[in-house]
Amino acid sequence: MSNSNLVSYTKISPNKTSPRKHSIDTISIHCMAGNLSIEKCGDIFSNIDRKASSNYGIGSDGRIGMYVEESDKSWCTSNSDNDNRAITIEVANDGGANTGWHVSDKAYESLIRLLVDICQRNGIKQLLWRGDKHLIGQVDKQNMTVHRWFAAKACPGDYLYNLHPKIASDVNNILNNSNSKIQNESILSKETDEIIWNSLKRAGFTDVAAAGIMGNLYDESHLCSNNLQNSFNKKFNMTDEMYTHVVNNGSYSEIQFVKDGAGYGIAQWTYWTRKQGLYEYTIKHGFKIDDLSKQIEYLIIEISGLMSILNGADSIRNATYIVLTQYEKPGDQGIAVQNRRTEYAQKFYNKFSKNSKKQDGFFKVKIKRNNIRIKKGPGINYEDTGKTTGIGIFTIIETKDRWGLLKSYSNNKDGWIILDGLERI
Numbered sequence: 406m407s408n409s410n411l412v413s414y415t416k417i418s419p420n421k422t423s424p425r426k427h428s429i430d431t432i433s434i435h436c437m438a439g440n441l442s443i444e445k446c447g448d449i450f451s452n453i454d455r456k457a458s459s460n461y462g463i464g465s466d467g468r469i470g471m472y473v474e475e476s477d478k479s480w481c482t483s484n485s486d487n488d489n490r491a492i493t494i495e496v497a498n499d500g501g502a503n504t505g506w507h508v509s510d511k512a513y514e515s516l517i518r519l520l521v522d523i524c525q526r527n528g529i530k531q532l533l534w535r536g537d538k539h540l541i542g543q544v545d546k547q548n549m550t551v552h553r554w555f556a557a558k559a560c561p562g563d564y565l566y567n568l569h570p571k572i573a574s575d576v577n578n579i580l581n582n583s584n585s586k587i588q589n590e591s592i593l594s595k596e597t598d599e600i601i602w603n604s605l606k607r608a609g610f611t612d613v614a615a616a617g618i619m620g621n622l623y624d625e626s627h628l629c630s631n632n633l634q635n636s637f638n639k640k641f642n643m644t645d646e647m648y649t650h651v652v653n654n655g656s657y658s659e660i661q662f663v664k665d666g667a668g669y670g671i672a673q674w675t676y677w678t679r680k681q682g683l684y685e686y687t688i689k690h691g692f693k694i695d696d697l698s699k700q701i702e703y704l705i706i707e708i709s710g711l712m713s714i715l716n717g718a719d720s721i722r723n724a725t726y727i728v729l730t731q732y733e734k735p736g737d738q739g740i741a742v743q744n745r746r747t748e749y750a751q752k753f754y755n756k757f758s759k760n761s762k763k764q765d766g767f768f769k770v771k772i773k774r775n776n777i778r779i780k781k782g783p784g785i786n787y788e789d790t791g792k793t794t795g796i797g798i799f800t801i802i803e804t805k806d807r808w809g810l811l812k813s814y815s816n817n818k819d820g821w822i823i824l825d826g827l828e829r830i
């Protein structure tokens with residue numbers, strides 16, 4: 406939940422205030438019973454003897470004033486319990502009592518925007534209105550209240566009172582739309598790694614192989630399906646979004662896309678035949694070029710030829726190396742790139758593999774090669790013990806960075822091995 410207001414308002418703080426004694430779960434809309442500017446309303450509130458204030462005020466010009474911080478209680482509804490839990494809003498009237506205290510369209514629009522903002526920031530999922538004063542305080546049934554229920558007043562005036570069902574529905578429509586938008590975004594941004602992992606597993610890759618593939622993909626694109634190779638963002642003067650947009654709408658033609666030499670998508674497809682394959686698989690079949698599911702499918706088709714060798718890899722480092730040198734084939738395949746991609750791969754393995762164990766405390770590793778050297782300290786520069794682990798299962802009792810202390814060296818803490826790519830059991 407964001408803490409900052411999305412609507413702009415003028416801060417006018419005429420009152421000494423006290424903190425709320427209840428969380429915000431209610432909305433109370435009032436009328437000013439007059440056509441006051443937000444500043445004029447603030448002047449009136451500034452007379453403390455009147456004991457009158459509200460959290461917000463809205464003028465007929467649509468401007469919003471804030472008088473009392475949301476974290477504080479206003480003196481507004483002639484009822485302390487209600488004021489402790491409600492955000493109170495005074496709305497100016499461009500018509501008199503004979504109109505039921507009419508409000509301007511601009512004031513109404515600002516009221517809706519302000520209410521959406523208040524609900525989003527305070528975790529109010531939707532506004533509920535039944536027009537029943539017996540439901541005061543039962544916020545799961547009704548979370549809007551009106552001044553007339555607490556005192557002998559016309560407030561908020563018949564005009565706004567009768568609009569309460571519409572106010573609730575206008576606000577809820579916006580809240581529902583933005584909720585589904587936020588959910589969609591979170592599927593794309595937060596769970597992309599899980600989607601890819603599950604797809605690779607369904608396709609038949611082992612955990613080690615899937616991790617090796619994902620470590621490479623992450624280094625290529627951060628798993629963004631609309632990622633354009635960074636150097637081409639500059640060269641084309643286009644953001645990832647702009648490039649993706651022109652490819653999708655056809656103004657950047659197939660031949661331009663295929664032959665421009667720019668890496669694109671989760672795997673940063675670059676070579677023209679592979680870009681052409683991606684284009685055919687997506688655009689030609691009515692999908693967008695940045696469609697994540699389609700890119701994953703295309704990736705799996707391409708890489709399936711390596712499945713048996715990848716599934717036979719004895720470590721995450723090896724799986725990562727196979728993908729690097731036989732699938733991604735970037736210009737730089739040096740040790741730094743190998744290390745970085747292995748590190749990413751290990752993170753995905755730790756996150757998703759049921760075989761992975763927590764980083765801290767004791768755990769066991771399975772070593773399938775007999776050439777893992779034992780160092781006297783946790784780093785490549787420490788003296789070599791002259792020994793290797795041999796093949797088998799070993800217990801690690803402490804870790805430092807990428808290194809693990811072998812249990813059999815616990816007395817002097819002088820037997821460490823590098824953990825990169827070792828399978829934890």
Ligand SMILES: [Zn+2]
Binds near residue numbers: 435552
């Ligand atoms: Zn009132």
